[in-house]
Amino acid sequence: PCFTKSTARGTIKEKPGFNAGEDAAALRKAIEGIGTTEKTLIDILTQRSNAQRQLICKAYQDATGRTLCDALEGDTHGHFEDILVALITPHPKFDCQEFIQAIKGAGTNESILIELFASRSNHQIKAMCDAYLAETGRALIHDLKSEVSGDFEKTLLILAEVHLTFSPKFFKTSSSIFPTVQILYEAGEKNWGTEESKFIDILCHRSVPQLRQTLVEYKSLSGKTLQESIEREMSGRLEEILVAIVKCVKSVPAYLAERLYKSMKGASTTESTLTRIIVSRSEVDLQDIKAEYKKLFGTSLYSDIEVRSIK
16 A cells, blocks of 8 residues: 655644754753753754754764764653654654564564554655665565564565555546455455455555545445454454554554554553654644544543643
């Protein structure tokens, strides 16, 4: 799938009258003075675009001989440090670092992999793969193969590779979708036993407009939504990633709003999920995520984050 990137729906815009040198000097003063002035760090880094932050980083290093990242890591701590460092990291490198975090250590964090590959556009996935190669000297796909297995691996690898071969073939008429719908129906609901490979092939290789039409036609044919069929017919990580793809076909912002809600719903907040989604979507579609959050859960994302932070 190729999920559309729209910068118009972000919450962060470029600051008019921007001056990288002035911002770098203010940050230096906030960091090097007696006691870090957190308000200055927050005000500057949350009110500049990522491209502007890169210019601030360069100006800071030119003036001090030290990277802004090193300065922040030496002077701030915990989740506050994490979000400030995320804000000054170029988007592809940030996704790459989240990928590395997901496969690091004894166990793989599959839910992060699912989120990254289901919600990112082909352009973003390619940029993440390029950043990974630059960072590690290895192909992301090579390392991904060593972390996952089975149909879950197959699905992730197709999503990771699709940017190399993808060419949108938009549907012309609803009738052209019917063979696809029939294949899905026969691979699942209609017959005993599920042919997972057909679900994987269709959900990973069709354009979003085709898949949206497929969801409508599938419900009309089977009486169930495709998501319901996947949940009935499959289990485990394969079920999770295919359901995530279906949700992202319908609405990436709604899918990410749900991820944010779940990250705050448990006994403890998963700050890394909050940081990843809010920072990575702040110039893409965070306005839409906020709207979907309110629609789905009846409260504002802002107030829920505020309540969780107080706890």
